[in-house]
Amino acid sequence: MPQKPAEHTDRSAVRSLLRLWPYVRPVRVRLFTAAFVAILASCLSLVIPLILKWMVDGPVADRDPGGVWLGALYLLLLGIAEAVLFGFRRWLVARPLAGVEASMRADLYRHLQRLPVAFHDRWPSGQLLSRGTTDLMLLRMFLAFPLTFLVVNAATILVGFLILFAQDWSLGLVLLAPAVPLIILCSVFETKYSLVARKAQDQVGDLTTVVEESVLGIRIVKGFGRHRSQAKAFKALSQRLRSTELGKARLLAGIWALITTIPELAIGAALVLGTVQVADGSLSAGTLVAFLSTALALRWPVESIGFLLAMSQEAATATDRYFEVMDAAEEEDTAGAHVKAPEAPAGMVFEGVEFRYPDAEPGSPPVLARIDLHVRPGETMALVGGTGSGKTTLTALVPRLHEVTGGRIALDGEDIATMERSRLRELVSVAFEEPTLFSATVGENVLMGAEGADEDQVRRALAVAQADFVDRLPQGLDTEVGEQGLSLSGGQRQRLALARAVVGRPRFLVLDDPLSALDVHTETLVEAALRQVLEETTAVVVAHRPSTVMLADRVALLSEGRITAVGTHQELLRSNAEYAWLMSGAEPGGGPDPLTTGTPAAAQQVPVEEGTR
Ligand SMILES: Nc1ncnc2c1ncn2[C@@H]1O[C@H](COP(=O)(O)OP(=O)(O)OP(=O)(O)O)[C@@H](O)[C@H]1O
Ligand SMILES: [Mg+2]
Numbered sequence: 244m245p246q247k248p249a250e251h252t253d254r255s256a257v258r259s260l261l262r263l264w265p266y267v268r269p270v271r272v273r274l275f276t277a278a279f280v281a282i283l284a285s286c287l288s289l290v291i292p293l294i295l296k297w298m299v300d301g302p303v304a305d306r307d308p309g310g311v312w313l314g315a316l317y318l319l320l321l322g323i324a325e326a327v328l329f330g331f332r333r334w335l336v337a338r339p340l341a342g343v344e345a346s347m348r349a350d351l352y353r354h355l356q357r358l359p360v361a362f363h364d365r366w367p368s369g370q371l372l373s374r375g376t377t378d379l380m381l382l383r384m385f386l387a388f389p390l391t392f393l394v395v396n397a398a399t400i401l402v403g404f405l406i407l408f409a410q411d412w413s414l415g416l417v418l419l420a421p422a423v424p425l426i427i428l429c430s431v432f433e434t435k436y437s438l439v440a441r442k443a444q445d446q447v448g449d450l451t452t453v454v455e456e457s458v459l460g461i462r463i464v465k466g467f468g469r470h471r472s473q474a475k476a477f478k479a480l481s482q483r484l485r486s487t488e489l490g491k492a493r494l495l496a497g498i499w500a501l502i503t504t505i506p507e508l509a510i511g512a513a514l515v516l517g518t519v520q521v522a523d524g525s526l527s528a529g530t531l532v533a534f535l536s537t538a539l540a541l542r543w544p545v546e547s548i549g550f551l552l553a554m555s556q557e558a559a560t561a562t563d564r565y566f567e568v569m570d571a572a573e574e575e576d577t578a579g580a581h582v583k584a585p586e587a588p589a590g591m592v593f594e595g596v597e598f599r600y601p602d603a604e605p606g607s608p609p610v611l612a613r614i615d616l617h618v619r620p621g622e623t624m625a626l627v628g629g630t631g632s633g634k635t636t637l638t639a640l641v642p643r644l645h646e647v648t649g650g651r652i653a654l655d656g657e658d659i660a661t662m663e664r665s666r667l668r669e670l671v672s673v674a675f676e677e678p679t680l681f682s683a684t685v686g687e688n689v690l691m692g693a694e695g696a697d698e699d700q701v702r703r704a705l706a707v708a709q710a711d712f713v714d715r716l717p718q719g720l721d722t723e724v725g726e727q728g729l730s731l732s733g734g735q736r737q738r739l740a741l742a743r744a745v746v747g748r749p750r751f752l753v754l755d756d757p758l759s760a761l762d763v764h765t766e767t768l769v770e771a772a773l774r775q776v777l778e779e780t781t782a783v784v785v786a787h788r789p790s791t792v793m794l795a796d797r798v799a800l801l802s803e804g805r806i807t808a809v810g811t812h813q814e815l816l817r818s819n820a821e822y823a824w825l826m827s828g829a830e831p832g833g834g835p836d837p838l839t840t841g842t843p844a845a846a847q848q849v850p851v852e853e854g855t856r
Pocket of ligand 2: 635636676755
């Protein structure tokens with residue numbers, strides 16, 4: 244799995260965060276200005292002890308009330324200036340950073356659309372979802388707050404120590420002493436925290452996957468009364484996340500305690516030492532007051548470093564997680580390479596096609612092997628085979644949802660591997676076993692099949708698919724179909740998917756068992772209409788029933804990833820036992836074709852289909 248934390252032990256948070264630069268670049272001026280304003284505001288607060296010193300050694304010692312009032316006024320003005328500057332900083336960064344987050348999210352979405360199907364087979368959707376939401380939010384927060392304040396605090400601490408040393412260098416050294424152990428502690432903390440942070444973010448992804456699956460599968464969950472076990476799985480995951488979060492909190496509390504206690508001890512030591520010096524007369528009371536109030540003013544910048552580092556670590560992890568997806572290679576277009584391929588005849592040609600899924604066990608047999616098939620121009624080829632024989636896989640190779648791992652597929656003489664994907668997908672239309680619809684209107688769902696088709700074409704496609712039920716929907720074509728089209732019946736969804744496949748009058752059509760959910764009467768109607776469409780195209784139709792096979796001119800039998808026979812329905816029924824068995828098994832009780840009832844003897848000769856093993 245690509246998202247295991249163990250691989251990330253030796254990564255550098257800074258290097259990860261630097262990858263954000265291209266997105267931050269457009270807003271860099273504002274970000275730098277904001278940091279500058281924050282440094283200014285923070286250093287203003289360091290002037291306050293100097294005014295105190297002036298007051299204690301001057302007006303207070305001289306018992307001059309006018310001077311004290313003046314000092315108080317200065318302090319008030321400084322306070323107001325500091326508040327205004329911090330407010331200005333916030334205003335400077337808020338809007339541009341929302342823009343950074345939005346553009347990163349848009350890039351992620353665009354990239355997800357272009358990643359190959361194999362990537363999506365491998366990655367759980369919740370992991371992708373959490374990257375697009377939680378992780379990007381962490382990044383925005385990091386850019387808005389810890390990034391600036393790590394710089395601001397470092398600058399403030401530096402200026403503060405310069406002031407401290409100017410007041411009294413021996414006391415300054417006492418305060419500086421804890422720096423070394425603190426730096427060591429912080430680096431240990433950072434390493435530990437980055438591991439837990441990664442774990443927590445991955446677990447959020449797992450949790451999202453479970454929630455998403457059980458919401459999408461709510462019918463099954465309820466239908467099988469599985470809500471208890473689902474809830475249990477959810478509870479287990481969320482408890483795991485909770486204990487990781489607690490681990491994070493424990494680490495943070497530990498470093499926080501050390502970061503507050505150690506400087507506190509140093510301030511205490513400086514106080515004792517300073518008081519002795521004042522008693523000796525070697526230090527003025529005002530200087531001691533100024534020294535201690537500067538030290539106290541530095542407390543917050545030092546203390547906050549713990550959680551600023553924690554937030555930065557989380558942001559670095561989020562960046563890693565984001566770029567893990569962004570670095571995955573998109574489907575590349577080899578178009579333009581124009582490798583001279585050996586001539587292939589017109590129509591749809593499979594030549595020695597071999598395919599193996601990317602995550603298949605090494606050494607396992609390929610899902611498809613030595614597929615040689617020629618679908619002549621205008622011809623319809625039915626693809627028949629037992630379950631798991633590789634029919635869906637073969638159809639997915641034509642629009643290049645997966646890339647062949649051997650051999651080639653050519654459309655009208657052109658190797659699809661050298662074709663631009665956009666052109667290939669205009670040429671080929673598909674309808675899959677599970678008709679996927681989107682939460683949009685009926686019309687929009689059909690139009691996905693051909694951009695720019697007009698309403699007449701949509702109506703024609705709906706007529707072909709016998710989807711006249713659309714007219715009876717409350718808003719006709721403009722009816723929203725709900726998430727994944729679940730407000731429609733299975734047969735209705737299938738007919739819309741079919742309409743989507745034929746709306747663009749594609750040259751090549753690939754249908755994966757498109758009629759399985761229709762009742763016998765609708766099926767007959769759809770078949771009649773589909774026959775007209777198929778006449779104009781070169782098509783491969785996966786079929787389980789004799790009635791669908793009847794749409795085809797010829798039939799290819801796929802058996803355990805090989806084409807074992809090609810011929811007309813009648814020929815194969817007579818000559819091929821497996822085919823006869825499949826056709827009779829698919830239609831218990833006999834189909835419309837009297838020839839389809841295979842002989843019992845034939846049935847016994849045929850090996851059990853591999854999908855049932
Ligand atoms: N995404 C995938 N990753 C790995 N293996 C897969 C994937 N999809 C399918 N397979 C495997 O490939 C083989 C062929 O599957 P395929 O879906 O092509 O069968 P099919 O002929 O369409 O079956 P059915 O008639 O049940 O639809 C099966 O053994 C299946 O387990
Ligand atoms: Mg299938």
